[in-house]
Amino acid sequence: MTAGLRVSDDPLASPVLAPRYYTDPAVFEAERASVFHASWIYMCHAGEVAEPGSMLPRTIHGEPLVVVRNREGELRAFHNVCQHRAMQVVKERCRRNVLQCPYHGWVYDLDGRLVSARRTAHLETFDRTSLGLLPVRFAEIDSFVFVNIDGTAPPAEEIFGPVFADARACGVEPAGLLKARHIDYEIRANWKVVIDNFVESYHTEVAHPGYCEYADFDRAFVEDGPWHTLMGGPPARHVLESCRRGGTPGVTANRYNWAWPTTMVLFSPGPANLFIWEAIPLSWERTVFRHTFFFDRDEDDLLPEQQAHISMDGALQAEDTALVEGVWQGLNSRAAPRVGRYVVNDRETQHSERAVWRFHHRLQGLYDTNDIHQHHSGERVS
Ligand code: FES
Ligand SMILES: [Fe+2]
Incomplete structure (x- = not known):
């Protein structure tokens, strides 16, 4: 079997994860044991x-x-x-x-x-x-419950510890949170496209102009660890001021955090809030993106700022769903990038795709160890 291009140890020179790892149903079948059952x-x-x-x-x-x-x-x-x-x-x-x-x-x-x-x-x-x-x-971990089906994952603290420590440092009190509700967004794409899109904000200036007014994007950052990515920064001045005027002590920063392989933990400035997003694959080509909202009070008593988070969610997700589904069509095309590149930028990390490389690099290692090949269905590519 031809090896094909692999994600390499050097993010500045590495080709991107080969399209067949996304589009081959046999790879998805193999991921059930090697990725999902082996992880938290x-x-x-x-x-x-x-x-x-x-x-x-x-x-x-x-x-x-x-x-x-x-x-x-x-x-x-x-x-x-x-x-x-x-x-x-x-x-x-x-x-x-x-x-x-x-x-x-x-x-x-x-x-x-x-x-x-x-x-x-x-x-x-x-x-x-x-x-x-x-x-x-x-x-x-901090009142959130995770399962590891095959019992082989590293300690959960290693994966989620930094993410929830960051949440506490930003004023989130996880133990007192109550689940308000969840929204399921159905996305026609492989689950990895959803994660790829989440862990970089290189696309934000182009694809989410509205968001750039809400956050102080020039001071935003992406900090990636071995199993997680912290992304965020200070809110825009007008958001901060309206939080202060509201007078409710609460969360002081903006975060879009991710932990291997499918959990995202988000919070926004203002009264107590935290959102868990899960990429739930239904098949190799369909993913439910479940957004669950937690606050410090019952859903009927939400403060207007808390209610606003739920109403804003759909608009931003619609922008991302269109991107992810567009990429999915391209990955299934004859013209899908065979080499591609990661735009790594360690000086302005909010414009960097280093975290995408790290996610792919870990996957590539698992595919190699478990003998999951990009030409799984028997097609030979030289
Ligand atoms: S299957 Fe549960 S009691 Fe029979
Ligand atoms: Fe986005």
Whole structure:
């Protein structure tokens, strides 16, 4: 097999990630295990499972999971798969004393132990203790809950620690946040195009003129670490002044942060707010971009500045969706860039694509290690 062009160690000279890694469904299939199951994926906010007995199911990259608060008030996370005949045990967010499977009624306690199985007394060698729900690795970082399906990811603190430390330093208090709602944007593109577009602001001056009036873009920056990217800067003077006039202490900076592979953490100046954005791939060519809004109060009581964040969200996302879907068409074209370049600029990092290179470089390493080739479908390119 021909090796093809690879993302190299030198971002200034490297070609971009080859188009076939985006457009080949077999690459996406391989990413399920090598990227998604091997990484920390956002599950929920701890406040969504606040009371003993609260439980919240969610299917993450094909795996039905459930997070449970046990009697002692500790979190537990399990595969939401009954060990009788594989039914999903918890259907929706709820509060119960036990987890009871809706199929044949087997009952698990809040620590996942099988405590009763109907009409099994006559069975020989029936060992309840070996039939508990299977735990899944999870981590709670500043009240946000993440899961790592295959258990091999580096400690979650390494990935998300810097992002949430930055949030706290900017006046966000994650523990007190409540989920207001989420908006799902359906995007016709591979999930990586969504991330590529998110981690650089080289496109901002051209594609988001409105945003440049809201933020002090000349003083904006991108700071990239091994697993995350902090992007942001001070708000424009008029935004800062109106925050001060509002008199509500709160968040003091603007951030568009990303953590490997699909979680984004954003906040804006003004009264308490934080948004989690998730790129949720449905297939190699379709992605849901879920924007979830958290504030310090119920949705019915939001302050006007908080309400404004929700209303502004759609306009900016529409600009980005058009860009991402345009790129997707181009990547599927015969004329997709074979070499491409990263526009790296370490003096004005807000105009740099270094973070795109870093994201691709990590992916390239995973593709190489897992023998995922850009000519996966058998086509030979010389
Ligand atoms: S599948 Fe759950 S009780 Fe049968
Ligand atoms: Fe954008």
